Amino acid sequence: MSNNLPRPVESERVPLKARKVSFSWEDTPLHWVPGDPFAGHTINVLHLLLPAGERWFVHVYRQVLPLVRDERLRADVIGFIGQEAIHSQAHDEVLPHLRKLGLDPTPYTAQVDWLFEKLLGDRRLPPGRVRRWWLMERVAIIAAIEHYTAFLGDWILNAGELDRRGADPTMLDLLRWHGAEEVEHRSVAFELFLHVDGGYRRRARTWAIAFAALLFLWQRGARFFMANDPTLTGGQASFRDFYVRGRRGTLPATGALLRSVPRYLGRAYHPSQQGSTTQAVAYLASSPAARAADAAAAGADRESA
Numbered sequence: 001m002s003n004n005l006p007r008p009v010e011s012e013r014v015p016l017k018a019r020k021v022s023f024s025w026e027d028t029p030l031h032w033v034p035g036d037p038f039a040g041h042t043i044n045v046l047h048l049l050l051p052a053g054e055r056w057f058v059h060v061y062r063q064v065l066p067l068v069r070d071e072r073l074r075a076d077v078i079g080f081i082g083q084e085a086i087h088s089q090a091h092d093e094v095l096p097h098l099r100k101l102g103l104d105p106t107p108y109t110a111q112v113d114w115l116f117e118k119l120l121g122d123r124r125l126p127p128g129r130v131r132r133w134w135l136m137e138r139v140a141i142i143a144a145i146e147h148y149t150a151f152l153g154d155w156i157l158n159a160g161e162l163d164r165r166g167a168d169p170t171m172l173d174l175l176r177w178h179g180a181e182e183v184e185h186r187s188v189a190f191e192l193f194l195h196v197d198g199g200y201r202r203r204a205r206t207w208a209i210a211f212a213a214l215l216f217l218w219q220r221g222a223r224f225f226m227a228n229d230p231t232l233t234g235g236q237a238s239f240r241d242f243y244v245r246g247r248r249g250t251l252p253a254t255g256a257l258l259r260s261v262p263r264y265l266g267r268a269y270h271p272s273q274q275g276s277t278t279q280a281v282a283y284l285a286s287s288p289a290a291r292a293a294d295a296a297a298a299g300a301d302r303e304s305a
Contacts, residue, residue, distance in 0.1 A: 008187055009272040014281060016079025016185050018086050020297065021289040023174055025097035030231065032168035037229060038222070038241050039250040040167075043175065045221035047094040048108050053145070054088035056116040057081075060138045067196050073188075080188040083181050090174060102230035108221060115217075136197045137206060143193040144203075144210035147264045147271065150186035152252065153179030154275040157283055161249030177287045183280035186271040200267065207264055 033040040058081050065081075068074045095105055120138060125131040156162075156179040162172060193203070219237065226235035245251035263269055284290045 008191070008270055012272040012275075012277045013076075013187065014184060014277055016076060016083060016188075018079070018082030019177070019181075019284070019290050019293040020086060021090060021174075021177055021287075021293045023090065023093065023170055023289055025094060025170065028097065028168045028170050030098070030101040030103065030229070032171045033162065033250060034166045036165070036245070036250060037232060037235070038226065038237060039245045041225035041229065042218070042222045042237070042242065042245070042251055044094075044098075044225055045218050046175075047091045047098070048105055048221050048224075049112055049217060051088045051092035051095075052109070052113045052116045054084040054091075056120060057084045057142055058088070059121075060135070060142060061192075063135060064139055064192065064196060068192070070195060073191055073195055076185070076188045077192055080185050083185060087178055087181070090178065094174075103225065103228055105224075108224045112217070115213075136202065139189075139193050139196060140202045140206035141210050143189040144207040144264065145214065146182075146186065146189035147207075147260070148210075148214060149182045150271060150275055151257070151260050153182030153186070153280070155179075155252045155256075157183065157279055159249065165250065173287055173289050176283055177290050180280035180283040180287070180290075183275040184277060184284070186275055190269075190271050204265060211261070 031037045031040055033043075061077055061081050061084075065074070065077055068077060095109070098105055120141070123134055125134060156172075156175045219239070222237040222242075226232065226237045229235050242251060243254050246253040246255075246257075263274070
């Protein structure tokens with residue numbers, strides 16, 4: 001790790017494990033934030049991006065794992081892979097419920113699949129420098145994306161306004177279980193990038209790519225949901241709508257999102273400086289889905305003993 005970077009906050013690191021959660025969506029309404037379809041649909045974009053995106057994370061990390069020489073980091077990467085695989089599956093299982101409610105996301109998810117599988121997927125490159133360059137680019141892009149998934153994870157754990165407005169408890173549990181695990185493993189992608197490459201120019205360049213892509217995909221996804229919601233007439237989405245919900249607390253505040261940019265680009269940045277592992281672990285200990293998964297895993301261990 002570069003001497004220009006601070007050591008990680010060791011108290012923020014915990015061993016990672018995949019929790020095989022499941023959710024029942026029968027009682028979740030289309031507008032799961034009562035009276036605010038825009039806030040709900042903006043968050044629903046996660047269900048469009050994450051299944052393909054997190055499968056891609058797993059695919060790339062399995063390729064880079066043989067390059068990891070530090071045993072603790074290797075264990076963290078393996079734990080990260082397990083958690084991300086479950087995240088992808090959990091969000092993917094929301095999509096059939098949306099179809100039942102009359103909102104078919106297939107036109108949009110097909111484009112997301114193309115992005116991760118084709119544009120950012122494996123390429124027929126000769127072994128050696130060029131192939132390694134493409135792998136390092138993708139590792140760096142994932143580190144930048146994980147900066148924002150950790151930001152969102154920290155936000156959803158503290159988004160009390162959604163509770164006050166009566167948001168659907170099952171959807172909140174999905175989002176907070178996922179958000180807590182994002183906070184829990186928030187340092188892994190960055191530390192992996194430092195371990196296998198760590199170049200600041202690559203870090204800055206791939207941050208710009210990731211930020212622009214996320215901004216583009218998210219606004220398109222929100223507009224897709226609002227335009228295709230069968231209960232809305234002339235549904236629209238704008239940056240002003242996002243800003244207003246951020247002020248209300250039902251979406252991340254625009255100012256907080258913008259302030260996250262210089263933090264990632266700072267040469268002294270480390271993800272463990274942000275968010276609270278203690279808070280994340282506490283939520284996971286109380287999450288209905290995570291507790292059920294832990295109980296099922298403990299039962300399976302007893303049966304196999």
